[in-house]
Amino acid sequence: MIRGTKHRLTIVVALMVAVGAGLGLATPASAAPAPGPNVVTISGDGLAEPLSIRADADAELFDAVHEQVSWLRGNGQTGSPAPGDLGPKYTVVVLTNDVAKQTFDLYPMAKGGPRAYRPAKQPDKSRVTAAWFYGRLSMTETLQAAGVPLPNQATSVNGGIGGGERVIREDSLTPGKDLGRMLGELRGLLLLNGAVVVAITICLAGISLLVRRRTR
Structure with a gap:
């Protein structure tokens, strides 16, 4: 039973890694706007x-x-x-x-x-x-x-x-425009990383529930 529990835990952890990779833990560069006229x-x-x-x-x-x-x-x-x-x-x-x-x-x-x-x-x-x-x-x-x-x-x-x-x-003058763009990118980054945190929290809750059931 313990061996089966460990196997399931391994699967869940692998799913967590896949979720994190899929969401990409975005960086500001990923939210860069399309190039404009120059x-x-x-x-x-x-x-x-x-x-x-x-x-x-x-x-x-x-x-x-x-x-x-x-x-x-x-x-x-x-x-x-x-x-x-x-x-x-x-x-x-x-x-x-x-x-x-x-x-x-x-x-x-x-x-x-x-x-x-x-x-x-x-x-x-x-x-x-x-x-x-x-x-x-x-x-x-x-x-x-x-x-x-x-x-x-x-x-x-x-x-x-x-x-x-x-x-x-x-x-x-460009400083105000650049600041607005930077804040927009930061907001997008925080939202996406927040989604990653929520996904990981759900996975951890699933692991906790699975362990509790298997150890009863």
């Missing part, structure tokens, strides 16, 4: 070759340019402007790990304010419709900061989609 390129009138802004080289400038196009979703805000009212065109391509994902056309000098266009044909083959948007009033100064040769305009300081904002926003 490069934008700008090509267009007055540029002999495309400008390239990398997040790892100039995070603030990258964020400023990326935010000019990152919100361009949905069905658009305006109809197609007359071609003669658009002015110079600048194409912004968003890349993730040097792979093109999205493309947008910006018209900072358009009559009545900046305009942005999202083509239906996207590099990542995503299914979107062509759409026109009112651009941010800070579009001109943002493109200037990136190296696009545009005439100076009054600096805008008010935020909002289709409105102005500072070229480098205060909330674009």
Whole structure:
């Protein structure tokens, strides 16, 4: 009987090890988010070759340019402007790990304010419709900061989609974003490891019950 009990205990312990291995005792690395955009390129009138802004080289400038196009979703805000009212065109391509994902056309000098266009044909083959948007009033100064040769305009300081904002926003600094991501990963780690502890506790309770029955 004792030998049979030991055999069952061995099986239960093996199951506990399997549970722990399956749940993986997760580390923060296992909860790492998918890679996001880290490069934008700008090509267009007055540029002999495309400008390239990398997040790892100039995070603030990258964020400023990326935010000019990152919100361009949905069905658009305006109809197609007359071609003669658009002015110079600048194409912004968003890349993730040097792979093109999205493309947008910006018209900072358009009559009545900046305009942005999202083509239906996207590099990542995503299914979107062509759409026109009112651009941010800070579009001109943002493109200037990136190296696009545009005439100076009054600096805008008010935020909002289709409105102005500072070229480098205060909330674009990365420490707060990194802290939020770290806390999210830590929360996921604690939840998963908590599940491991519960599973092990249940297994130990099963062992205790089995031993008690066999020793009566």
